[in-house]
Amino acid sequence: MSLRPWVVVESPDSRGLRRVTVGGETVGSAWSLGELRKILGRLGFPADVDLEDRSLICWRGGDSGTWPDRAWRRRAILVLMTVGLSAAMGLNAVVGWPDAAGALTFAQRVTGVLFVLSGLVQGAAALMALDHWGRRQFKVSGAVVLLGVLISLATDSLLLFMWLEETEYTPYLLVFLPLWCWSLWALVLLVREKSWAGVPQPKRFAAGVVATALLTAVSLAYSTMYQPSAAPMHFTLRAEFGTARADRVLPFVHVPLSLRMKNTGGIPVYILNDSYTVRGRGAKYSNFPSDEELLSEWRESVGKPGYPAGEADLHVSDLKKTTLSSGHLYGPGKWLEVGQEYYLERVFEVPKGARYDTVSVDVQVSYMRKDRGKLDVDEFSTAHPSWDEDEEHYCAWQVCGQHLVYQGRLRHNNNLINVTRKPRFVAAIWSPGLSPSSFISSRKFKGGSYKEVRRELDRYGAGRVRADAEVSVAELMRSSGL
Known part of the structure; x- marks a missing residue:
């Protein structure tokens, strides 16, 4: 009869697993009798080995029926x-x-x-x-x-x-x-x-x-x-009129207009909306107006587009401004890297017999810090006419007016915010002669509440810069030789 090593089955651990050793060396562990027989089979024991034979197997911390594993x-x-x-x-x-x-x-x-x-x-x-x-x-x-x-x-x-x-x-x-x-x-x-x-x-x-x-x-x-x-955020904007030239055939004076903007801060920016508007100003003049006439004229101009609320002229009344030219400066969806400058030259016309005393230009740019979010520029840079019935945001121009709508998905540059918030969208509205507007909200093609829009604009580092310039029509005519 051949001698076999003595098999020791240790007591169950906290999970019910029993370690199996032979000659002090671990050869496996078992959750049940079936697993123990498999271990013994690998050691050369027959499949029907008597597990109660104390000369072959030593049980510690329980017998062959102690298997507490669940x-x-x-x-x-x-x-x-x-x-x-x-x-x-x-x-x-x-x-x-x-x-x-x-x-x-x-x-x-x-x-x-x-x-x-x-x-x-x-x-x-x-x-x-x-x-x-x-x-x-x-x-x-x-x-x-x-x-x-x-x-x-x-x-x-x-x-x-x-x-x-x-x-x-x-x-x-x-x-x-x-x-x-x-x-x-x-x-x-x-x-x-x-x-x-x-x-x-x-x-x-x-x-x-x-x-x-x-x-x-x-x-x-x-x-x-x-x-x-x-990180600092600085943006410079400048507008200048050039030397006017009289048309040789038509009764117009051509006036050059130079517009410059530069990102002088430390962060790249997206352009959300921009606009320049050239207006001619007509007025009535009085040598000795009364204070009441001055205040009356000031009250009427307050709140009107293109009229500074804090200005009043002593000898000028019955102000009337006419839009001569209006357009985008750079375009929604484009961006400026740090130190990048954009330069635009335009020429507009003033009729030789126009009853304007001054010509002014108003430039406005809305931007967003590029380090706060990523804008879908391909989607956002596409203009959608509000009067187009095939567009999702269609509205009859008799009711809503006529304007271009720009809209695109905006993702925060910290993805933690993207996964804990609804999707955000940027929308910009532009129309000739009117101040451009832009907002960020969770509602596509629609603005949210004022509180939500204000919070989102602050969150994404949105801002606005403005520049203006004014020149007398007399100076324009003189420089053109008239």
């Missing part, structure tokens, strides 16, 4: 952990990749990279969950799973906090809200079983987790709060 519970926890960590990995990748690949600022790219790296850690944690709720061949598997759960709790809490600021519905809410609840459950479970116990130096592990969390928090705060507000 397989359904263990497998259910394993499935929930792997699914939760895999979903958290996907969410972090979706949130972080756009910023890591295309953010305009270094800090925002760092934030995106941190989210992507966090997703990779969660992917590794999902793999380690298979071992932690399995044979536990790696001592650090529990600690890695704990780290993945902590990352999920931190990122989902951040997303939930940002969502609570405005509580707008977004499809991502159906992902990060359940994940936040899942991460709380997973954290409680891992803390109860002290999953970090297998780490050789738990204090260093804890210090690494804290350092990672602080680095992420500082990067987020810098990219979303300090950096966008600290």
Whole structure:
């Protein structure tokens, strides 16, 4: 009769798994009698070996009937952990990749990279969950799973906090809200079983987790709060009239107009809307007007387009301004890099016998900081006539007037905001002779409330600059030789 090594079946651990040793060397572990027979079969024991033979098998902490493993519970926890960590990995990748690949600022790219790296850690944690709720061949598997759960709790809490600021519905809410609840459950479970116990130096592990969390928090705060507000924003705009020339055939005087704008700040900008309008001013003159006549004329001009509310002329009354020329300066949807300048020259005509005393030009430009968001310029730069019945925003011109509408999708340069808010749209309205308008809201082709529009304009760093110039018609005629 051949001698076989003595097999020892150790007592069940906290999960019901029993380690099997031969000659003091571990040869496997078993959840049940069936798994024990498979291990013995690999060692050369017959399939019908008598498990009660004390000369072959030594039972510790229980006999052959002591198998406390609850397989359904263990497998259910394993499935929930792997699914939760895999979903958290996907969410972090979706949130972080756009910023890591295309953010305009270094800090925002760092934030995106941190989210992507966090997703990779969660992917590794999902793999380690298979071992932690399995044979536990790696001592650090529990600690890695704990780290993945902590990352999920931190990122989902951040997303939930940002969502609570405005509580707008977004499809991502159906992902990060359940994940936040899942991460709380997973954290409680891992803390109860002290999953970090297998780490050789738990204090260093804890210090690494804290350092990672602080680095992420500082990067987020810098990219979303300090950096966008600290960068300077300056924009210069200038308008000048040139030397007029009389037409040789037609009864007109041709007046050159030079318009310049330059981004003198530290951030690139999108042009949301712009306009220049040239007006001729006619008026009645009086040598000795009364104060009441002056105030009356001032009251009538207040609020009218093209009339400064804080100006009144002593000898001038019955002001009347006529639009001579109007158009875009640069065009909605275009942008200016730092230090870039745009120059436009136009020529407009003034009739030789026109009863204008002065000619003025008013230039207005609305812009948005390019580091705050990304505008769909292909969509936004297309003009939509409001009177076109085939357009989505059609409105009878007798009711709404006649204007061009520009509209496009706007994405915040911090993708955390994109996933916790409704989509945002930029709309601009332009019509000859009227002040250009632009707004940002969550409603396509429609403006939101004043509070919402104001908040969104501030959030995306929108602003407006204006320049004007005025010249007397007498000077124009003199320079043209008339």
